[in-house]
Amino acid sequence: MTPRHGRAVAAHVLPPTAAVLVVLAAWWAVTAWTPLPAYLLPSPGAVITALVENWRTVLWPATAVTGAETLFGLGVGVIAAFLIALVVHTVTPLRRAIEPLLVATQTVPVAVLAPLLTIALGYGIAPKVVVVALLTFFPVTVSLLAGMEGVDPAVIATMRTLWARPAAILWRVRLPAALPQAFAGLRIAVTFAPVSAVFGEYAGASEGLGYHMIQAIPRLRTDVVLAEVVILTAMTALLYLLVAWLEHVACPWRPRGR
Amino acid sequence: MTPRHGRAVAAHVLPPTAAVLVVLAAWWAVTAWTPLPAYLLPSPGAVITALVENWRTVLWPATAVTGAETLFGLGVGVIAAFLIALVVHTVTPLRRAIEPLLVATQTVPVAVLAPLLTIALGYGIAPKVVVVALLTFFPVTVSLLAGMEGVDPAVIATMRTLWARPAAILWRVRLPAALPQAFAGLRIAVTFAPVSAVFGEYAGASEGLGYHMIQAIPRLRTDVVLAEVVILTAMTALLYLLVAWLEHVACPWRPRGR
Amino acid sequence: TQGAVDTDQTSRSVDVLLDWTPNPDHLALYTAQAAGYYDEAGVDVTFTTPSGTADAAKMVSLGQTDLAVSYEPDTLIAESEGLDVVSVAALVPRSITSLMTWSGSGISGPEDLAGHTVGTSGLASQETTVDWIARQHGVDPDTISYVNLSQGLNQPLIDHQVDATFGAYPNIEGVELAEHGDFPSFTATEMGVPDYAELVVIAQRSRLDDDADYAQRVRDFLAATARGQQDAENDPQTAVAALREPTAGAYTDEQLRTMVERTVPLTVNDRGFGRQDTADWATYANWMRDNGLLEQDVDGASGHTNDLLPEV
């Protein structure tokens, strides 16, 4: 590793590490110096203990379940977003027709939807996948559409004289041009995805992080709850980094940072 | 109204109206022709009846409460998004430090946060405002930042030779350039906002649409629940249209549609 | 029946939707499962946590789940809404829903409710019940403010954010609360509400009539559950051991033991496991109707059946 490379890594790794440490320190200080009871905010140490103690028995299997729901749901959501954006963009009247319906899908609370979903799909992984997909497709769709419509009309016009039919305009111009914005939407989507899976599990489940959380919350086992939140955060951070990396790979022509 | 204007209005109003009517018809057909019980899916007529019958007594006051939570929460969220984006963009190491924390804010389920919020803020409107702000600031922040960083570096470079200090680059170049993308984020945010308020109410409330929904669900008053969903959808659609109009007004230089 | 097990394993499955997350109220179920009584009865039992209290009646009525654990009030509401359900057993044959308060809240009984804040789990029936209790004790219900707390009834009580909660059970929430101080508690029956079965097992009424195999599975399930109940009554430690795994991460061993010890007496049924009293059902249904909790006139007697229970 060259010194320059080393410095770049340091610039990327140090600030977040420092921030996390600061937060941990603040958290620890609050729990140590204030009379805040442990069922409200346990100390970081207690959470780590809960994490370690329950990892093999409860948390790891739950993480696997919620992780699978998240990934499947995201996959379905992103594919749906892509297809919806394509169709809605291609058929303008359809767009005006469907847009309110898309918005409506976001306004039905999971609690209302959950019974219908479980009736249709049972209490397995399927309704959670649907909940995740339903909550993640929307940011991607909106961003992708906005990106596709923000393309310089002069470029489109020129391309039309260069044998580009509507399909070529879509695939060779609008979609690549929209990639950066679609990735912004995907960042938002992946950030919501694991929590959506947990929501999905609230709506009836027998395993997963959300299931255990819902058990632990009313029981005031806040240490376990926060251990689950820590897992959830790690999962989300991983997905977020993955998307950032994908964006980096997929959009090499873009200006970087400031 | 000129015939052309009339046609434009028709093009904008007809498709969504048609779509909503199609959905209503399908809904009505399902309830009329299948043995689906009313506690699962009441007919559109039953929902409208529930809406009208409960409007004055229950639904209108609940709508006012949830609407207020939504608007305040959105306001706080958008302002926070703006400030965070500015700060995080301006101080690069801070960005790397804060980004994971921002992501973490999205991974803490409302149910986990609720007790802390209510202890800090009581059972009034404040914790719901915080929940809405917390769930809406993120899409706006991500989109705004992505937009600010997508600016052509050649434009920035040129501006720097034209007396533009970092503040001017920010205010006169990056922010206006990011507006369209920020609006895409805002669209996502406003779509989530009313449901977020309902979530917030689930976590301890004595009024609002979410409060009534949670009461109506176990009483199997699905007609009332759906009436509440209809109100929620209308609220969201209104906000969405408002944002679309704002975008139209704020970004007159943008290419429109396809 | 043994032959049926061998020929068709899957049709011998019994999916049971719980009323809530697994807790010592379910000691009969988990003790039976841990002891292998369900296997012996040839039924393959799965327990699932629902999204909310309304799931039970809906899912059973639609045949999405074979059985569900629900509440007598909710079962009566479901019946009045025309759902296809019937209560086939009482798991907790008495009312245990309680008004809990913290000492110092100024509430030393239902007569002190005026001007106080009461947290509920968000059910309209709970507010109505507290209103009724208040009126019975000379308190104007309009002076009580309600907060919907969903799942988390205890924490706001501990933190004195509410003066009282209504909906928690003394054998569960009461044990948790005890670790945080003194929290006086009054059951609904103590405050004059007619007694009812807190937890019941509900089944799909029409299917019991049409589907003999289903009826048989329900019988087998209930018979095995009765054995679990008996074991728990004989030695609560059996129930503690059975509940340890399903409640991992929720209760400490110490809590679990105390809860089971408090729960067992509440589940004892003098008439025999699961037996429901027709007069009690009718009385409670009338009380609900009088207080506007039932849309239509419901004959409480029709809401339950003891026909599928094992002989005493």
Place this chain on the structure above:
Amino acid sequence: MHRTTRASAGPSEAASNAAHLSQPTATPRLPPAAHRTERTASATADGAGPASATPPLVHCAGVSCTLDGHPVLADLDLDVAAGERIAVIGASGCGKSTLLRLLAGLLTPDSGTLAVAGRTAARDRTGACALTPQGDSLLPWLDLTDNVAVPLRNRGMRHRAARARVQALLADWGLAEAAGRRPAALSGGQRQRAALLRALVADKPVLLADEPLGALDAITRADAQDWLRRRLRETATAMVLVTHDVDEALVLADRVLLLAGRPAAVRLVESGWLADPRPRDELVGDPALADARARLLAALRADRGADPTATGGVVTTGRERVA
């Protein structure tokens, strides 16, 4: 139609040139006198073209165009024969690019007739034209090679085949080294050449080029002009070239039109100096060409002088304030 002609591409430069010497293209031989015209349809038609019965490839009659309420072009007439090269000059902002966009079917006229290859529908016009826009409009995510190959890809050619196909062309235009760079890493002139080559690769009957060589140095530009002249002749491609370089217009085009007035129309047509294919040096020395240049510049100056509100005017006297 131009397709068959194009099939002859491939023979060596000399052979190709010889073929054209013995088989002059459809371009009309007009007397070497320039035609100064007042704006009339007949005069334009006169300068425009083939006396033969073949309909013009590009036909505008009485075309008017208003952008955002501002009348830009009015009552414009223009005919271009198949394989003919037309240059359009005019003051900055007079409407040259607008004219190209109209021809390409990217704008629709407010009134008048507009046809390319006999078709009037905008999408048909787009189908018959290839445009080199004034800004290069390259796709930022594609490297230079892929950008040039875009029309081939649009017609269904595979990626590798398309890249291979444009390789030689890039080398000819001095773009071999930069072939793998994305637009952001190209110089202005490299981008401009890519945009022109992309339009050439589209292989359409009509090439609409909006100042395609303006960002090239003098030598590269002259060579590019020669290459373009030859190529257009070989492939019998018609061209409407917008340029601010009067000499470039005279060297490349069979006819030079001056767009002037507000709203603008064709005010002057110069043609006939070009005994195609004359060597460049001979051409440049031709007094007929010098005369044409003088007339065009005079008309351009007159256009700007005549109308004080005209765009493109720089007042050379009077006080300027330091901003």
Place this chain on the structure above:
Amino acid sequence: MHRTTRASAGPSEAASNAAHLSQPTATPRLPPAAHRTERTASATADGAGPASATPPLVHCAGVSCTLDGHPVLADLDLDVAAGERIAVIGASGCGKSTLLRLLAGLLTPDSGTLAVAGRTAARDRTGACALTPQGDSLLPWLDLTDNVAVPLRNRGMRHRAARARVQALLADWGLAEAAGRRPAALSGGQRQRAALLRALVADKPVLLADEPLGALDAITRADAQDWLRRRLRETATAMVLVTHDVDEALVLADRVLLLAGRPAAVRLVESGWLADPRPRDELVGDPALADARARLLAALRADRGADPTATGGVVTTGRERVA
């Protein structure tokens, strides 16, 4: 320093001209012979300027620059005196724009010394220069007036005042009618003029202009050149002009540098023909200027011929494949 000189702006054209006739600027009078140089630091310094002790406003010595691993400029020397006008010509893709970006502090050299107004830090260089980039880089959400007024706004002037301030300038440049249009509704030449005026309005000691007049018609361009010559003289602004028009270079600049070679450096410096302020017509007829033009074009041709891998080369013989 240039600020005081600029304060004299405002008197009538004649008075201003007279002032300059009697008070020649700091620009050195060199003998009318052009300096053909091999690339050496001394030769460049020789052509560069002021024999006086005043340090040059712009100073490059041994500057090398590599972009993405490709060496673009190597060992480049260049000095520009305060108020001096320099033109840079060179083959397309040779590194002219890169040089401007280096001077403006938008790039840092790999090696060598680079100073503007005595400061070497990139941000100080940026502070002393105003750039007219090759693409116009206008802000799409501002109308033409606001775009031109951007530097004033950046310096804290109120919106209305800034708009009022540039009004006259826009009128002078024929942009009055288009003043309220956004870039998307402007013609290429209108955008280009806006970009140049914006840099002028920034009122910096050094103007770096990358082909600022390339999209203008001949007449507008000539007038713009005259205006610019006068304005730069009045305000004693130094300019580094990149242009592909050798005549424009000769008319506008005190010295013309040829950038050539791979990687490129200054290979030829022409200067001394410009008895400032000579009338344009006299200038154009000057045989010294014609000689200089011939030498520059020959060197440009030689540069492209010398290196077959050079960018910018269009091979005029040989077979071209129709893509």
